[in-house]
Amino acid sequence: MKKRYAICGVSNRAIGLFVGPIVNTFSTTSEIVALLDIDNRRFEVCKLAHPEVANVSEYHSNDFEQMVNETKPDAIIVASRDDTHVDYVLKALALDLDVIVEKPMATTGVDCRRILEAEAKSKGKVTVTFNYRYGPIHTKIKELILEGKIGKVTSIDLNWYIDTYHGSSYFQRWNRKREYSGGLSIHKSSHHFDLVNWWIDQKPVEVFAFGDLFYYGAEGPLNPKKLDGRFCGTCSEQLNCEYYKRWNSRSASTVVEDDHLGTVKVGRINGNYTGYRPDQCIFDSEINIEDVYSATVRYDGGALLSYSVNFSLPYEGYRLAINGTKGRIETKEFHAPQRTPFPTTDQTIDYYPLFGSKENIHVVLKEGGHGGADPILLEDLFLGVDSTRPYKILSGAIDGAYAVATGEAVWRSVKENRPIRIEEVLAEERKVPMQS
Structure with missing residues (x-):
C-alpha cells in the first residue's frame, strides 16, 4: 500500500527534491495527494514540471485541516519558508501524522522545544532532511x-x-x-x-x-550607491556593482537559483512567483x-x-x-x-x-x-x-x-x-x- 504525502510549501526545493523523485522514482511506494501553498502560481509551476500531479488537489496555506480531512495523507512534507515550518509541523503532529521537514526544523530554540513536546504526545514522528x-x-x-x-x-x-x-x-x-x-x-x-x-x-x-x-547591507564597502528598493535585473548601478559584474555580462545575465522561493523557469512561465523577486539588492538597509x-x-x-x-x-x-x-x-x-x-x-x-x-x-x-x-x-x-x-x-x-x-x-x-x-x-x- 502506497504511503500518501501532502506537500506544504510548493517551493523549488519541494518540486526538485520531493515531487520529482516521488513521481519518477518512488511511485510504487509513495504518492502525492495534496499541494498546499500561499501562491497559486506555484501549483501551476509544479504541475507543468511534473504532469503526473496534474490532478492533485490544491489548498491555500490556511486550509491545512481541510486538506488533511479531504485527502487523508499519512505524512506531511514541509518545504516552505523557514519561519513557517513550525506551524505545519505542529499541526501535523496534533493530527498524529508523520512529518518530513526541510532544515532548519524551525528558526528558534523555543519553537524547537514546542515541536519536541508535541512529538512526545503524538503518534507521528518528525524527520529532518539533513542531507x-x-x-x-x-x-x-x-x-x-x-x-x-x-x-x-x-x-x-x-x-x-x-x-x-x-x-x-x-x-x-x-x-x-x-x-x-x-x-x-x-x-x-x-x-x-x-x-x-x-x-x-x-x-x-x-x-x-x-x-x-x-x-x-547599506554599509557594505562595495555598495555603489546608498539607495533602498533596487533589484539586480533593473538596477541602474549594474556596471558599478562588483558582485553583479562578477556573475553577469552586459549581454546576458545569470539567474540566481533559490532553494525555496525563486525564479520560475518552467514551460511557458518565466518570471517570478507572485509578489516575490529573488534579485533584491544585497545593499538594502533592511538586511x-x-x-x-x-x-x-x-x-x-x-x-x-x-x-x-x-x-x-x-x-x-x-x-x-x-x-x-x-x-x-x-x-x-x-x-x-x-x-x-x-x-x-x-x-x-x-x-x-x-x-x-x-x-x-x-x-x-x-x-x-x-x-x-x-x-x-x-x-x-x-x-x-x-x-x-x-x-x-x-x-x-x-x-x-x-x-x-x-x-x-x-x-x-x-x-x-x-x-x-x-x-x-x-x-x-x-x-x-x-x-x-
Missing part, C-alpha cells in the same frame, strides 16, 4: 570515527567558505531577514552543526561567538543578519569545536580537521568547481595516527545532488532506512533541535557578547528530556 550526512565523504568520516581510528574526539576545526555567487544570493532573498530565516547561523550553519554533532556523537552545551555584517561568524562550541563529551563561516569569498568549500586521542582526520572540499577561478583537486581524507604513517583515503563518489547525498537520503525516506547500515543516519526532531539551538546560540552570543548555553536557548522548563 549533508549522506555525502560519501561525510559517511566515511563517521565510519572512521566509529572504527576508533582517532580515539576519543577532543577537538574539531571546521571552516566553511561561501563564494560571492552563492553567498550574495542569501542577501537577495527572504533569508536576509532574521524573522524569516533565523539568520544564516541557523538557515545555513545548522547543516554544519548537525554534521559535527552526528560525527562525534556528542551534544552541544555552550557557545561563544563573534560575528558581523561586513560585506552586505538584519550577519555574513561572518567565528564560534567556539563546547560539547557534553568534552570536545571543542572551532567553527567559522564567511559568505563572501572567492571560492566555495570547507576545511575540516577532527582530532582525537589516537590521531587526526583532515579533509578539504571545493564546492562548485565550475565557479572556482583556479584548478581544484578531488577531495580525499587524510588520516594521521598519533604515532605512525599518514594514510590518504579515496572515497567512492556517487551521482546526485549535494555530492551524491540526496538520492541516498530519498531512499531512506521513501523506501525505508537501509537495514544494512550499521549506524543511525536519518535525523529526528532532537537532532533538528540541537542544530537550530547551536545556530541561535551563535547569533545571540554575537548580539549579547556572552557565552550562551544550549539549555537556555531550548528553555530549561522543557518537558521532554534531550536524549537521542
Whole structure:
C-alpha cells in the first residue's frame, strides 16, 4: 500500500527534491495527494514540471485541516519558508501524522522545544532532511570515527567558505531577514552543526561567538550607491556593482537559483512567483543578519569545536580537521568547481595516527545532488532506512533541535557578547528530556 504525502510549501526545493523523485522514482511506494501553498502560481509551476500531479488537489496555506480531512495523507512534507515550518509541523503532529521537514526544523530554540513536546504526545514522528550526512565523504568520516581510528574526539576545526555567487544570493532573498530565516547561523550553519554533532556523537552545551555584517547591507564597502528598493535585473548601478559584474555580462545575465522561493523557469512561465523577486539588492538597509561568524562550541563529551563561516569569498568549500586521542582526520572540499577561478583537486581524507604513517583515503563518489547525498537520503525516506547500515543516519526532531539551538546560540552570543548555553536557548522548563 502506497504511503500518501501532502506537500506544504510548493517551493523549488519541494518540486526538485520531493515531487520529482516521488513521481519518477518512488511511485510504487509513495504518492502525492495534496499541494498546499500561499501562491497559486506555484501549483501551476509544479504541475507543468511534473504532469503526473496534474490532478492533485490544491489548498491555500490556511486550509491545512481541510486538506488533511479531504485527502487523508499519512505524512506531511514541509518545504516552505523557514519561519513557517513550525506551524505545519505542529499541526501535523496534533493530527498524529508523520512529518518530513526541510532544515532548519524551525528558526528558534523555543519553537524547537514546542515541536519536541508535541512529538512526545503524538503518534507521528518528525524527520529532518539533513542531507549533508549522506555525502560519501561525510559517511566515511563517521565510519572512521566509529572504527576508533582517532580515539576519543577532543577537538574539531571546521571552516566553511561561501563564494560571492552563492553567498550574495542569501542577501537577495527572504533569508536576509532574521524573522524569516533565523539568520544564516541557523538557515545555513545548522547543516554544519548537525554534521559535527552526528560525527562525534556528542551534544552541544555552550557557545561563544563573534560575528558581523561586513560585506552586505547599506554599509557594505562595495555598495555603489546608498539607495533602498533596487533589484539586480533593473538596477541602474549594474556596471558599478562588483558582485553583479562578477556573475553577469552586459549581454546576458545569470539567474540566481533559490532553494525555496525563486525564479520560475518552467514551460511557458518565466518570471517570478507572485509578489516575490529573488534579485533584491544585497545593499538594502533592511538586511538584519550577519555574513561572518567565528564560534567556539563546547560539547557534553568534552570536545571543542572551532567553527567559522564567511559568505563572501572567492571560492566555495570547507576545511575540516577532527582530532582525537589516537590521531587526526583532515579533509578539504571545493564546492562548485565550475565557479572556482583556479584548478581544484578531488577531495580525499587524510588520516594521521598519533604515532605512525599518514594514510590518504579515496572515497567512492556517487551521482546526485549535494555530492551524491540526496538520492541516498530519498531512499531512506521513501523506501525505508537501509537495514544494512550499521549506524543511525536519518535525523529526528532532537537532532533538528540541537542544530537550530547551536545556530541561535551563535547569533545571540554575537548580539549579547556572552557565552550562551544550549539549555537556555531550548528553555530549561522543557518537558521532554534531550536524549537521542
